[in-house]
Amino acid sequence: MFNVEYINPFIAATLQALEVMAQVRPKRGSPFLKTEHVSKGDISGVIGLAGEAVGSVAITFSESLAKKIYAKMVGEEAGSLDENVRDAVGEIANMIAGGAKATLSQHGHSFKIAIPSIVVGKNHTIEHKGTGPCLVVPFELEGETFWIEVSFQGAAGAG
């Protein structure tokens, strides 16, 4: 089973990343188990976690929401999901993984962070192929929904 305690550090890191980078405060919804890959989006940041604990985390936005967040970050509108917007999504993914790592490592779940990959494509889906389940957390912001999806297998024996 997915230990639900694993998800909280990812939620906290997501809120913090968006607050620090874009001065926005999304409203988090309830986590649910991903039994089919339903969270479609237009741009995602995906980042692998590997060590004694392993996993993967993805954050997925619609094109319009990604552009809104980018505009809040830099004070400039983006016309498309250009390199600047993609870089911004990569930074957000990095901050989420880094923030979660800081908390989880204090509980004995040691891992390192791979480099982020940015997926762009209308209505794409992402599915993590770990041996355990995947949790999805919806967030509301500016009248839209974005998601994080986390698959995480903690270090054996860690608290």
Add this chain to the structure above:
Amino acid sequence: MFNVEYINPFIAATLQALEVMAQVRPKRGSPFLKTEHVSKGDISGVIGLAGEAVGSVAITFSESLAKKIYAKMVGEEAGSLDENVRDAVGEIANMIAGGAKATLSQHGHSFKIAIPSIVVGKNHTIEHKGTGPCLVVPFELEGETFWIEVSFQGAAGAG
């Protein structure tokens, strides 16, 4: 700069994964630097690498080629990019990362492998956001092209 020696273990592992799993022998093309994210596809396996060395590798297929490879693997046609096909792409990504890890670790590039993420979406693109460049290798199979994309930063001081 990307050390081109890093790419060969990924190429060899790709050829081996497809030979072992689907008894097919793709023809590899020449690696090139990814200066814009041009390799569009319909299904990708993405897998993070993290440790003293860090990186990310993705393999991207068209829907028709993914189904053809799946049919070779299991002797059964797939009607869509269903869970079985997605699992197969995840296994291929795992084998590529695992094969490359075996070779690279012999040269002092130590890392662990995150869990694979499967992206599904018509004509999506994937871009790795490492500090170094990304190499793309095209392969020809059954009259179609698929790609691997590798961003890899070796362990400092390793050979």
